[in-house]
Amino acid sequence: MRGRFYFLYLFLFGSSVLCAQNKELLYDFYEIPQSLMINPGVKTSEKWHVGIPVISGLSVQGATSGVTVNDLFANDGIDFTTKVQERVLDAMTRKDDFSTTSQIEGITVGFRGKNRPDDYYSFGMYGETDIIVYWPRDLALLAFEGNGGSNIGRSFDLGDLNLRGEMINVFHFGINRKMTESLTVGARAKLYSSIFQFQSIKNSGSFRTTVGQDNIYVTSIAADMQLQTAGVKGFYDIVEEDTGTTKKDVTSLFTNRVLLGGNLGLGFDAGFSYQLTPQTTITGSILDVGFIYNSKDVWNYNLNGSAATEGISVYLPEDIDNLNNDLWQELIDDIDAALPHGENQQSYISFRPVKAYGSIRYDFGEAGGNPFNNCGCGVNEQGGGGNRDYYPNSVGGQLFMMKRPRGVQAALTGFYQKRFGRVLALKTTYTIDKYSLTNMGLGLNLQAGPVNFYILGDNLLGYSNIADSHYASLQFGINIISWNDN
């Protein structure tokens, strides 16, 4: 009981304080090297950069489009079951979800090509965990209310069960090329090393109890459901065995999977930045177009078929000589046979959640030379990196879209960015999406000599009572950046 309680706590709290994968603050914040990771074609000014291992890029995001921790656990004197009924069962729909994403950069390195200063190469490794669970509304109603009473005649949609999650390690290599003064393009190849993956995303069917043709009720079920997992059973077996070496075995398996010992996949990112006018820039990127082929440690569970029952039925005179008294067991067996279910180890392909960004930015203010001079930035080189006007202010809009199991999830962002020379840059955002209409974010990039520190926080208004927040994210990191030969 206590375990279940802590699981619920972690699930809801984790979801509420941490969000979807939108990184609107980091996007096109080109003073931060990690902006290359969400637009390989972002403008780059550095000569080289190196992330401090493990702490160069940490991000945790979480979201709930429905109930928050505070909705349920606030000390408000309202009966808990009433709160669950009114704020979860009556309020949440099958489109609501709980999601969490976290990333931790292990290594990140970038450098400008010696012979091709137009090119900026970057490579590294990062780990990512991404989980989304849609609210299984009809299944929850079935569990809480049952199929009787006022639910007679109601069809419970088994397709409401929809969830997906994975933990992966990503090895990547990207090229960012300044094609012209106005256009920068980039691409990044990715090798995915899966630690675990699970999905149950193509379910359909219904469960229904109605007035029967013969008997008072007939209960029918039609199901086409599947849970696919890869890499989960290995961990489960170790924990289940509970030997004295459990911790060591889990660590060993985890390390093996991180270092390409598990299921592998391929993917790519691509992006561009195009300067329409000296002060107006458009950008776009598409990320994680890729897949993982899951063939190792696969465990799937299927339920497929249809059945209907009105209970034990006897028809006379047809059954007059049937003296079998195991009619109940026969009924169970018939239903079991009509609903084939079981495990299998069939390989499957899981697709990565594709993300796309687009933006338009207008720079303004007192124009000056680029403070990142001596950058040796290829096309800029002849001008010492300062031929492009530098504006201290930017304003613009961004669009984010992400492929989720139930369709595309979008977010629209307006932003304002202020630069104080090379030392400091601030970016504020206002974002609307399915999680929040009041999401205001603030990002800070601080450059102290070669040391670069950034911290980006979303939905700051939600921080006043984080338990009541539908969306929050935090990213920070430290890099060493050089713009010259020192």
Add this chain to the structure above:
Amino acid sequence: MKRSFYLLLCITAALLLSQSCTEPQDFSQFEDLSITPTLATGLFYMESDEETINEAGSLVTFYSQTVNFDAFNEQYVAEHLIEGTITYEIVNTTSKQLRITIEFLDEAGNTLDVEQFDVEADPSGTNIWEVAYGPGGKSLDILANTSSLRITAFNFGDASSVSAQTEPKIKFKSAAEFLFRLK
């Protein structure tokens, strides 16, 4: 001056990002969650035409069957059942007065409870009986200990008359609606 301004901005931003707070939460409320679904299902259906009843004879049992029925005494059901109702419905369009009896038997074959339903000859409409179990009704132990059901159908009428109805039949229906406490 300029440095102070930067410093102020940094401190402000850091404070904004770090000074999160939350109202007190009482997670022990989860223990108070009550989940009590009502589950409904058809139980037993029996029908017989009038010819079969006539062939069995007058004042005789024309059908008797004992069937294993472990739905109620499954451990989970027995432990979580709070209350429930079994509904019986009989439609008799034959020309005979009939009696249907349901006996709830334990594993040793002992009778735990008996339900007896008498129906008049056609026209007698739809006859409905509701038997409650749990608080205010019969003991839930009857259901929890039931391992099999004995169904008996008896003809109080003659063995020759035929109802004027097309396809005269006796239809015996039953269904259960049980309230469970899952948590």
